[in-house]
Amino acid sequence: MATFINAVLCVCVLLVFGTCGTMCESVVPGFYVFGDSLVDNGNNNYLTMSLAKADFPHNGIDYPTGEATGRFSNGKNAADFLAEKVGQPSAPPYLSLVSKSKKLSSTNEVVTGVNFASGAATILNPTDELFQKSIPLTKQVGFYFLVHDELIKQMGLDGAQAHLTKSIFLIVIGSNDLFGYFNEDSEVSKQYTPQQYVDLLASTLKGLMKQMYVLGARKFVISGVGVIGCCPAQRKHNALNECNLEANYLSIRYNEGLKAMLRDLKTELSDINYSYFDTYYVMSVLIQNPLSYGITEIEAACCGLGNLKADIPCIPISTYCSNRKNHLFWDLYHPTETVSSMFAGLIYNGSQEVTTPMNVEELVKL
Template sequence: MCQSVPGVYIFGDSLVDVGNNNHLPLSLLKANFPHNGVDFPTGEATGRFSNGKNAADFLAEKVGLPTAPPYLSSKSEVPITGVSFASGGAGLLNRTDDLFRQAISMTQQVDYFALVHDHLVQQLGSDGARAHLAKSLFVIVIGSNDLFAYFHNNSKVSKKYTPQQYVDLMASTFKQLIKRLYGMEARKFVVTGVGVIGCCPARRKETATSECKVEANNWSTKYNDGLKLLLQDLKLELSEINYSYFDTYGVMNNIIQNPQTYGIIETKEACCGLGNMKADVPCIPIATYCSNRRDHLFWDRVHPTEIVSSLFANLLYNGTQEVTFPINVEQLAKL
């Protein structure tokens, strides 16, 4: 076990949800049924929006820890090695969850962490908890759903804010949440930018020629630029903070532009689904799924395949400064 990382605390959306949404009775976003999990070690659906493992699983493996279990499944006993608050459909902004009826918003995830923090103080004492959390990784994968909510048909928020006001609001909300976590001893942050959301099958199928939605991609880039600046500012403002930022957009765009480099063949169509781009119907039991999952970028309408999640985690862990900066997770863990 990598002694340098005693725990991993995961915050975010369906890209890293390991089963929290299974415990949300009203949520419209669940993955606890086939064909999800077809390549998971047990062959069963676990609540991961994937054919197998997701980035949270692979990152835990990299640092030698078990995958952080879903917070909603471990209320009485929170393992010392970390916990996951990530929830499918979650956003930085509380209203984003309205799209999917029920999700654990980022604010609520941080509220839950406050309870875990108190639990750790009881268990380890305040000095012990501080030392444990200062060495732990705080992984934050969020923002895509906020942008989906803005650029989706009949979007209410797009009537209220200009795109620039909206991405600024996302960034300022993110900053407040990081500062709250820092106030509860979090020191090492792993932050991922938003991917090429206009190129997922759910968006491509809305265009006549299956092209990417340019506007959604442009604002994803603008949000990511703001996020990078915000992290640099926080580093100046909070003396003990360290972070690794992962350029999800750049890596995903590179896979789309040069798929053969990564052993990927199909970058447009989903593997699991039905209809146009296999994205008219989501990955539910009546859907069909491809046999060649290792050469698809997308598992379903919006989520990557297991192989792509693994690729992301590898680059996040020990990638060059081109994709993960100012340092990668391997370097962050050693600080």
């Protein structure tokens, strides 16, 4: 516990005095992001039918431009901060590269990285794909196939493979699949027991990572699911604003399955390496000892309306807190920029208490 506390306090100091130095030098050739709204930086802006969007105020109020970009945050998200630490710019949203009939061949941005993440994305394919509300992980990996082909065109087969072998592949997903299990009209809860369901999620993710491996990916950064039952959207259903213990228990079971899957994958494919971030543990420590990290509000969202500011999401008519740095949650689901920066700092150089079997700083040196 002490190691974690010291690490987070160090991150907090970096937030005040800056994060540059040697870590801002480029240490990886490419940074490729897959996942959900925790790391989406604008892909859903291009999905006409999607309701999971953040391209409007008050989102982005603390972003460098002061404008909403499609990030579900008051500022940057964890993928932005981690990209900085490995010396790369924030990867452009994939759909921004192919919008308005623009072709990947018209840009060399794919070399330094691409963000495929999508708000509301899931590991399992949704049943209502008639309307494209998000980009599920299977489709994100399909988009990566196209980027891989473009890298070969630009760099040649050997050059592309050498590039991808040293690149980082960040995967942050799973929360929406778990939330879906508890929906009133959930079909999956009728089909699977909780254990069967989390096993299915882990095995599906394993298959997708193997596809990425075939196309060059060797260094993975995988984030476990956080304490999802303690987000404002879940707390508001309890008269005492307490966490949803059933949702948290499912998160624990999924994370255990995810760690076991990663160990098995390493056994099967010995030349891959990975860093697993224990988001659940980190969030639990923050919730139990918030004042130690400058957090004074762990229950209510900063932006929204109603009970815990979670009855209505962060939209232009919502109100927002004046001090975003002391809130754990920006809106009813997502962390503030400050907390995302803390997470990224620990992903990069945290101890084995929070990153296993290594942190990203160690991963990039392999």
